[in-house]
Amino acid sequence: MVLFDIMYLGQNALFANQTGVRTTSENIANVNTPGFSRREAVFRTAAASSFGGLRLGQGVRVETTRRILDGALNARARRQNSIAEGSTARANVLARADIAFGDLEGGGASAALDDFFESLDILAASPQDQTARTNVLATAGRLTETLNGYGRELRLLREELNAEIRAEVSEVNRLGAEVADLNSRITQSAQPSNDLLDRRDQLIAEIAQRSGLQTIEQDNGLVTVVLEGGHTLVAGNEVQELVVVANGPLVDITAGDGGVERDLTDDIRSGSLGGILRARDEDLAATQTAVDDFVTTFATEFNARHQAGFGLDGLGGRDFFALPSPGASSAEFLRLDPGLSNDTLAAASDPTLINGDNTNALSLAALRTDAVVSGQEPGDALRGLLQDFGDRAFSSEAASQADGFAAQQLTELQQSISGVSIDEEMANLLRFQQSFAASATIIRTADELTQDIIALKR
Amino acid sequence: MTIHDDPLTRNTTPAPASDWVAHLESETHALRELLEAATQTRAASLTDRQDQIGPLLEKQALLCEKLERARTRRRALLQESGRGRGDFLVAVLSQTPPALHAQATARFSEYVDAAEAAQREIDINKEFFSIALSALDDIIGTVEGREPSYGPRPPTEPRLVSFKA
Amino acid sequence: MRVSTQMQFSLSVRTVNQRQSELLRTQEQIATGRRINSFAEDPVASRKVLREQANLRQVESGRRTSGDAQLLLENAESALIGVADALQRAYELNIQLANDSFDAPQRRSGADEIRQIREQILSLANTERNGRYLFSGLGNTADPFQLDGTFNGDAGRLTVPVSRNTTVDATVAGGEPFLDAAGGRNTLESLAELEDALRANDSVQINAMIDEMLGTLERSTAARQQIGQRLQRLEFVDDVLARTELAANATLAVERDTDISEAVIRLRESESGLQAALAITGRLDDLSLLNFI
Numbered sequence: 049m050v051l052f053d054i055m056y057l058g059q060n061a062l063f064a065n066q067t068g069v070r071t072t073s074e075n076i077a078n079v080n081t082p083g084f085s086r087r088e089a090v091f092r093t094a095a096a097s098s099f100g101g102l103r104l105g106q107g108v109r110v111e112t113t114r115r116i117l118d119g120a121l122n123a124r125a126r127r128q129n130s131i132a133e134g135s136t137a138r139a140n141v142l143a144r145a146d147i148a149f150g151d152l153e154g155g156g157a158s159a160a161l162d163d164f165f166e167s168l169d170i171l172a173a174s175p176q177d178q179t180a181r182t183n184v185l186a187t188a189g190r191l192t193e194t195l196n197g198y199g200r201e202l203r204l205l206r207e208e209l210n211a212e213i214r215a216e217v218s219e220v221n222r223l224g225a226e227v228a229d230l231n232s233r234i235t236q237s238a239q240p241s242n243d244l245l246d247r248r249d250q251l252i253a254e255i256a257q258r259s260g261l262q263t264i265e266q267d268n269g270l271v272t273v274v275l276e277g278g279h280t281l282v283a284g285n286e287v288q289e290l291v292v293v294a295n296g297p298l299v300d301i302t303a304g305d306g307g308v309e310r311d312l313t314d315d316i317r318s319g320s321l322g323g324i325l326r327a328r329d330e331d332l333a334a335t336q337t338a339v340d341d342f343v344t345t346f347a348t349e350f351n352a353r354h355q356a357g358f359g360l361d362g363l364g365g366r367d368f369f370a371l372p373s374p375g376a377s378s379a380e381f382l383r384l385d386p387g388l389s390n391d392t393l394a395a396a397s398d399p400t401l402i403n404g405d406n407t408n409a410l411s412l413a414a415l416r417t418d419a420v421v422s423g424q425e426p427g428d429a430l431r432g433l434l435q436d437f438g439d440r441a442f443s444s445e446a447a448s449q450a451d452g453f454a455a456q457q458l459t460e461l462q463q464s465i466s467g468v469s470i471d472e473e474m475a476n477l478l479r480f481q482q483s484f485a486a487s488a489t490i491i492r493t494a495d496e497l498t499q500d501i502i503a504l505k506r
Numbered sequence: 507m508t509i510h511d512d513p514l515t516r517n518t519t520p521a522p523a524s525d526w527v528a529h530l531e532s533e534t535h536a537l538r539e540l541l542e543a544a545t546q547t548r549a550a551s552l553t554d555r556q557d558q559i560g561p562l563l564e565k566q567a568l569l570c571e572k573l574e575r576a577r578t579r580r581r582a583l584l585q586e587s588g589r590g591r592g593d594f595l596v597a598v599l600s601q602t603p604p605a606l607h608a609q610a611t612a613r614f615s616e617y618v619d620a621a622e623a624a625q626r627e628i629d630i631n632k633e634f635f636s637i638a639l640s641a642l643d644d645i646i647g648t649v650e651g652r653e654p655s656y657g658p659r660p661p662t663e664p665r666l667v668s669f670k671a
Numbered sequence: 672m673r674v675s676t677q678m679q680f681s682l683s684v685r686t687v688n689q690r691q692s693e694l695l696r697t698q699e700q701i702a703t704g705r706r707i708n709s710f711a712e713d714p715v716a717s718r719k720v721l722r723e724q725a726n727l728r729q730v731e732s733g734r735r736t737s738g739d740a741q742l743l744l745e746n747a748e749s750a751l752i753g754v755a756d757a758l759q760r761a762y763e764l765n766i767q768l769a770n771d772s773f774d775a776p777q778r779r780s781g782a783d784e785i786r787q788i789r790e791q792i793l794s795l796a797n798t799e800r801n802g803r804y805l806f807s808g809l810g811n812t813a814d815p816f817q818l819d820g821t822f823n824g825d826a827g828r829l830t831v832p833v834s835r836n837t838t839v840d841a842t843v844a845g846g847e848p849f850l851d852a853a854g855g856r857n858t859l860e861s862l863a864e865l866e867d868a869l870r871a872n873d874s875v876q877i878n879a880m881i882d883e884m885l886g887t888l889e890r891s892t893a894a895r896q897q898i899g900q901r902l903q904r905l906e907f908v909d910d911v912l913a914r915t916e917l918a919a920n921a922t923l924a925v926e927r928d929t930d931i932s933e934a935v936i937r938l939r940e941s942e943s944g945l946q947a948a949l950a951i952t953g954r955l956d957d958l959s960l961l962n963f964i
Contacts, residue, residue, distance in 0.1 A: 073645060079676050086675075143711065150710035150717070158721040159728070166732035173736040173831040173841065176802045176811050396809075401825060404803065404811025413832050416729075427725050435718040438710030445711060456685070460678050467675025474646075480551075481642045483559045487547055488635045490566045494540055495628050497573040501537070501621035504580075504594040504614075 071113050072476045075468045083250030085115040085466040087242060115242050117249075117466045123263070125458035126253055130260040130276075130318040132448070132455035137323025139448040141209065142331055142441040148201035150438055158431055160194040163187040165427075168413035171395055175406035181390040188368070192382050195343055199380025202336040203297070206328050210299045216258050216321045217290045217301060223255045224287040227273060232285035234269045255281070260318035276322065277315020279303045298328070331440045336377070338433040342421060343378040346429075347371050349420045350412065357394030357408025364399065366392055526583075526598045527606055530613040533576045537620035540569045544627045548634055683948070690945035697938045700929040707927060716926040723919040723926070726835075730916045733834040733908065739801070740831045740841035741905050744898050747805045750795045751848055751895040757788045757795075758858070758888040765865055765884045768877060775872040782869035789862045793818050796849055796859070803829070808845020815846060820860030822846050833908045834915070840901055848894035851886070858887040 071087045078084040149156055167187040171180045230248040234241070252273060255261055260276035273282040280288055281303075290303045290312065300313040301321075313329070316322045347369035354368040368388060372381035385392075395412075396405035421429035543566045550558040580594065587597040595614050602610050700706055710717040767773075768781045797814040798805045807815035809827030816822055824845035831841045849858040856864060861883050868876035 146709050146711040151708070155721060155724055158725060162725050162728035166728055166735075169732045169736050169832045170739075173739040173829075174801060174803070175829075398809065398825075398827075401808075401810035401827065404807065404829070405809040405827065406829060406831075407809070407827075410830060410832065410838070417836050428722070431718045431721045431725075434710055434721070435714045438714030438717055441711030442714050456681075460682075463675045463678045464673045467673075467677050469674060470676045472673075477642060477646055481639070481646065483563070484551060484635050484638045484642060486563050487551065487559070487631065488639060490563055490570065491544070491628055491631050491635060493570045494544070494566065494573075494624070495632065497570060497577065498537065498540075498621045498625040498628060500577055501533075501573075502618065502625060503591050505618045 072473045074113075076470060076473045079468045079470055083246055083253060084468065085117045085242075085246055085249075086468045087113040088116055113242060115245060115466070118462070119265075121458070121462055121465065122249065125455065125462045126256045127260065128451070128455040128458050129253065130256045130322070132451040133257045133320045134260075134318035134323035134326065135444060135448040135451040137320040138327040138331070139323075139441070139444040141205070141324060141327035142437075142444050145202070145205050145332060145335070145437070146441045148205065149198050150434070150441065156434070157191070157194045157198060158427060158434065160187070160191040161427055161430060164191045165413060165416040168409060168416075171393075172406045172409040172413045175395040175409050176404050178390055181393050181395070184393060185384070185388065185390070188384055192369070192384055195339070195379050195382055198339050199336070199343075199377045199382075202332055202339065203377065203380060206332050206336075207297050209324050209328050212324055213299055213301065213321065214292050216324070217292050220255055220258050220281070220321070221287065221289040223251050223258075224273065224281045224289065227251050227255070227271065227282045228285045228287040231270050231282065256319060258319040258321045259316045260322060275312070275316065276318060277312050279305050279310065279312055279315070301325075327444075331437075331444070335433070335437045335440070336379075338436060339379040340377050342426075342429055342433055343382050344371060345421045346426050347378070347382060350415060353408070353411050353415065354394050356397070356411070358396045358399045358402055358405075359392040359394050360402050361391050362399050362402050363392070364394060366394065368393075526602055527610050527613055529576070529579070530598075530610070530617045533573065534613070534617045534620045536569050536572050536576070537617070537624045540566060540573070541620070541624040541627045543569065544624070544631050548631055551635075551638065686948045687945065690941060690948045694938070694941040694945055697934055697941055701931065701934050701938065704929050704931075705927055706929045720923060720927045723922045726915055726919040727923075729835055730912045730919070733832075733912050736831045737833040737839065737905050737908050737912075740833065740839050741902065743800060743803065743805060743829070743841045744902050744905070746798065746800045747842065748895060748898045748902070750798045750805060751891050751898065753795050754792055754848065754858075754891045755888065755895065757791050758884070758891055761785055761788045761862060761865065762881075762884045762888055765877065765881050768869060769874070769881060771874055778869045778872050778877070782866045785862055785866040785869060789818060789859060789866065792849075792862065793859060796846075803842075805842060806846055806848060808842075810845070816849070816859055818859065818863075820857050820863060822850065822857060833905070834911055837908065837911075839904055839908060843894050843897055848891045849887075851890070856883065858890065861887050 075086050155162070164184075164187040167180070167184045171177075171184050174180045227248055230244055230251070234244050234248065237244070248271065252261070252263060252271070255273065261281070262274045264272040264274065266272070270284055271282070272280060272284075275281050275290075279290075281290070282288075288303060288305060290301050292299050293302055294300075295313075300311055301316065302309055302311050302313075304310075313325060316325055348371070351367045351369055351371075355365050358364040359366070366387065367385040370383040370385045371378050372383075395409035396402045397407035397411070398405045415426060417425055419425055424432060543562050547559060547562045547566065550562060583597050583601070584591065584594060587593075587600060589597050595611065598610055598614065599607055699708075707713045707716055707720070764781050764784060768778050773781075793816055796806050796816045803811055804815050804824070806824065808825035809829065810823075810825045813823055815824035826844050826846070828840045828844045829842040830838045833839050846857070851857055861880065865877070865880045865884060867873075868880060
């Protein structure tokens with residue numbers, strides 16, 4: 049049975065509505081309500097009141113119930129919560145990318161590169177062997193596909209975030225509108241309603257989970273909500289909505305602030321929205337650039353060496369890899385040169401010795417240990433960029449845990465002040481019960497005595 | 507504690523007859539104090555200022571004790587004079603010099619009025635505290651019997667497959 | 672500090688969750704035998720793992736190419752043994768038939784035997800393995816030698832990568848066991864000259880050929896020694912590859928693989944930790960004041 053049902057049954061309602069028990073009961077009923085601050089009854093003296101012939105409290109009545117909270121602590125907890133939500137969102141996005149290309153078991157592009165170089169070694173050992181040539185083309189194809197996969201996954205991961213950004217932005221707008229609505233209801237009511245204030249605090253905390261923010265409370269009870277980067281989301285009873293606009297295949301966040309359109313994409317850096325944007329525009333973008341740069345440098349160097357050699361047809365000067373036109377992702381759109389075949393594969397350096405000369409194949413195979421990609425061997429450069437990504441994923445996870453812990457501690461501190469303790473409330477009720485029972489005993493005695501006196505009257 | 511102290515009612519030894527007027531005055535005073543305390547107790551019970559209730563209950567208990575002693579004296583007088591309860595004023599007057607009869611009669615009337623006033627307040631409290639107690643019993647019963655729906659529900663058993671046989 | 676009801680529960684639930692994820696991770700490590708499974712778990716170790724995996728792949732590819740080289744060299748060696756035997760016979764015939772006690776018919780039949788030796792050596796000089804002439808140099812299009820001694824090959828050597836930054840010659844320079852470094856007649860030409868001299872019963876020329884024939888024998892023997900040295904070098908390369916493999920596997924064991932006995936101890940700890948956490952959570956109900964009313 050719900051607690052309040054009992055309270056409102058019949059004449060009990062009278063009692064329940066008029067005493068501190070109501071506050072206690074309300075606290076108990078809301079023990080699990082997020083954002084509920086425990087209440088304390090505030091009494092004041094007033095004229096005696098009576099209900100149904102029952103004279104109640106001589107000169108004392110409940111004036112209001114006060115919310116027990118620490119505003120500065122709440123702001124700190126909210127800020128830390130924004131940071132923690134941001135770290136978690138970032139870590140979640142990077143964990144998805146980790147599945148896409150952080151996998152160690154298959155070895156990914158590092159293993160594909162090893163395969164490719166192994167096939168070049170075998171070609172160098174048997175340049176006359178057609179199967180060695182076929183093998184080079186096959187491993188090159190697999191390497192190309194693996195790198196394409198990296199490029200595609202990174203692009204898709206970033207693009208898939210569009211939907212999440214839209215969802216978070218529309219949630220921020222909805223919450224902002226509700227805060228604006230509560231602002232006007234709070235200023236309209238003569239006495240501040242604790243439920244409305246709690247609700248507003250809770251909504252602002254929910255916005256803060258999505259974007260870092262600051263609040264400015266005015267004397268008239270209005271709260272202004274300013275998002276990270278300075279956009280005023282809620283001013284009085286007005287909400288200035290965030291807008292999602294397309295920017296190529298990705299989306300940006302803008303907002304009109306007093307008629308001035310501004311881009312907030314780079315401003316929001318905490319809250320889940322901030323975390324997603326950070327992962328997208330810092331971590332994944334940097335990884336994407338690193339992979340593209342690697343592919344461009346590697347393919348260009350390989351092509352230069354390949355051009356120096358001659359195929360079985362005695363012709364040279366041909367590319368091995370086909371890089372996309374500038375602007376497109378070289379990782380995603382790297383291909384083998386369309387004309388590449390066993391015959392055009394340039395293993396020979398001497399056009400007159402095309403069938404047996406492995407000199408150019410040696411030069412191609414030697415790329416494995418030549419420090420040609422940013423001063424590193426290609427394999428090391430590739431593993432290095434994977435490690436850089438791994439560092440980001442690893443540190444984001446660590447930050448998510450540390451920030452989450454800090455937020456949890458502040459929340460606990462907040463709970464320690466504002467949270468309801470069933471035991472504490474129960475102790476209140478028991479105290480009431482005991483004193484009421486004592487009163488009842490005294491009353492029985494007094495009743496007997498006064499009746500005895502009244503009986504003296506004839 | 508501000509119990510009105512009265513040497514006449516401090517013990518149960520029957521007082522000299524001339525004392526009955528003073529006795530009635532003293533008891534009337536006690537009844538008025540009881541009325542006051544009863545009202546205050548109810549008021550305090552409506553707030554959570556529980557610290558006031560204790561002293562108020564103590565005060566009421568002391569007043570009851572005092573009235574109890576007065577009743578013993580009253581009964582002694584009635585027994586001595588061989589009269590019934592309804593003839594208490596007659597018994598008092600018989601013990602009182604005629605010059606003080608008018609005063610005694612007035613005091614008796616005030617005395618009974620005070621008792622009736624206190625009785626009214628006590629009746630209110632009887633009803634008030636019985637409602638309060640039954641409501642509290644209901645609330646406590648509900649809170650006690652509640653499922654622990656508060657807080658995230660802790661897992662009742664490990665969700666993982668245990669390595670133990 | 673005041674402890675609210677929500678705090679009690681969130682704290683205990685958090686403890687239980689933490690214990691459970693520890694347990695899950697340890698179980699996974701034991702099941703897969705891998706301490707780390709992705710870059711995010713340990714970026715530095717992950718990079719080392721891939722680096723060592725690349726080293727292992729290089730060992731594998733080195734074993735394969737050095738095997739190819741060994742096959743070519745061993746074939747060349749056995750061909751050159753045949754060449755040396757045949758040239759030994761030709762040299763003996765030359766010395767024997769240089770004696771004027773042999774008449775023209777005897778020298779003619781000697782010339783016939785030299786002819787057979789020429790054909791034998793031609794076939795050995797044109798030996799092919801895995802689609803590759805052993806003595807043609809880098810070019811590999813047609814038979815490097817013709818019976819008259821015409822050489823179609825080149826002076827190249829097939830160099831094969833066998834381990835990190837190391838290559839081994841899998842052939843001798845084209846024609847080297849047969850060609851005269853000073854630019855004189857090559858082995859087949861010398862044999863043709865000897866055959867002609869015998870057939871023409873030209874004692875002077877037959878005598879003059881003795882030193883030249885000794886020279887052809889020495890050339891083939893020298894080439895054989897060279898090949899023997901390369902085969903020894905390949906054995907050394909095999910040792911290097913084996914050591915690289917050992918080191919790589921040792922690093923992988925440390926960086927990537929689960930230390931099973933340590934993990935099992937950790938598993939027991941996590942399990943009892945989880946049970947303790949669950950027990951505490953269960954008992955939280957008992958701690959409530961409600962139970963003392």
